[in-house]
Amino acid sequence: MLSRYLIFLLSSFAGILAFESCTGNYIKADSGCKEYDLNQPYILTLNDALREISGINFYPKDTSVFAISDELGYLFKIQLKNRYVTQKWKFDKALDFEDVSYHDSLFYVLESNGNIHTLQFSGKGDTITTQTTVFNPVEKSKNEFESLYYDSTRKLFIMICKDCEADKKSSVTAYSYDPEKHVFTPSVFTIDANVIAQKIGLKKMKFKPSAAGINPLTGDLWILSATNELLVRADQDGNCKDAYPLNPGLYTQPEGISFTPKGDMIISNEAGNKHNSPTIFIFKRKKVS
Secondary structure, three states: OOEEEEEEOOOOOOOOEEEEEEOOOOOOOOOOOOOOOOOOOEEEEOOHHHOOEEEEEEEOOOOEEEEEEOOOOEEEEEEOOOOOEEEEEEOOOOOOEEEEEEEOOEEEEEEOOOOEEEEEEOOOOOOEEEEEEOOOOOOOOOOOEEEEEEEOOOOEEEEEEOOOOOOOOOEEEEEEEEOOOOEEEEEEEEEEHHHHHHHOOOOOOOOOOOEEEEOOOOOOEEEEEOOOOEEEEEOOOOOEEEEEEOOOOOOOOEEEEEEOOOOOEEEEEOOOOOOOOOEEEEEOOOOOO
8 A cells, every 4th residue: 555654633642643544545435424434544554453443532631542452461551652652451361251341440341252351451541440330131141341431421331242042133222330339221222223224235144233422523423343344423312323334455453443532533454364453533524515
């Protein structure tokens, strides 16, 4: 891929950052997304420790991104203003970690089986203490999750099923997690996959979310699916507003999504195969009339 470095002033960042601009021969047609140019991200190439980056959370305090990597019990910090310097802290053994969220000075890491690991830094900030809440749904069925985000309106964390046994082929269920009571609740809302399918010209589909997050500027819920190669914009009850197919030649394996306070969108990609590198894409939000 032919690329060059640009100086890009990202409005929600406190400073001028250097990003690698995508100039390859990807889809030239308009993606249909009015808020972001999904075919022209600013690209940050990450090191091999993050080849399976599977969840991100933007941290506005120092313009960084916290991340986790599948099968590694480390919390990573990528400092965007300092040439992408990466720090890491070990918090657990190797498990199937899928997403990370931050709320009230604590990090919450989602395991694929629904368990939530709460992480807290020590006073000196060099070690992490953890607490695990085991996911134990009433139906005792097999469940797989990859997305976790905090809903400030509900004051709950939301986990959207990727493949839950109780779900029908045309629907996807969202569970909640109360960080105060450490309680899970099923069926907070349900996503109709057929509505998403119709938005992209299909009759039906099995929707498998890999990440989700609320844009703090608009209140919209954005849901990412690596399996479906799709990005969905919905309301906070999961009702689809728009769906945008993603170019697999550009999005190797999109597994994480987060937003800056001013609505700029960040997506992380796993390497996918040995020929690719893990990346972070940054999209500056357009002015929408």
